[in-house]
Amino acid sequence: MNALEESRTIINETDEQLVKLFETRFAAVKQILEYKKANHLPVLDAKREACLIEKREGEVSEELRPYFREFYQALLAASRHYQSDHMDDCS
Numbered sequence: 001m002n003a004l005e006e007s008r009t010i011i012n013e014t015d016e017q018l019v020k021l022f023e024t025r026f027a028a029v030k031q032i033l034e035y036k037k038a039n040h041l042p043v044l045d046a047k048r049e050a051c052l053i054e055k056r057e058g059e060v061s062e063e064l065r066p067y068f069r070e071f072y073q074a075l076l077a078a079s080r081h082y083q084s085d086h087m088d089d090c091s
Contacts, residue, residue: 025075026082033083043083049076 001009036043053072060068 026079029079029082030086033086036083037087043080043087052076 033043035041053069053076056072057065057069
């Protein structure tokens with residue numbers, strides 16, 4: 001196996017883990033949504049999101065921070081989108 005194939009194998013294995021983590025994360029997002037619906041809370045908590053981004057960025061190498069920020073903001077946006085899409089669903 002050459003270096004390209006080895007790197008692609010690592011990426012494929014990582015992506016498999018990401019899929020599982022994504023589903024785990026969204027199971028928690030669904031629980032948060034149920035809490036927000038029951039307590040009449042808005043989907044967006046901008047202060048919390050800003051704190052999360054700042055904290056998580058500090059855990060990433062400086063070289064990767066702008067790319068991580070883009071990735072993490074997209075993940076948070078997807079979470080909000082999911083919540084918004086299901087906010088009016090009956091429990």
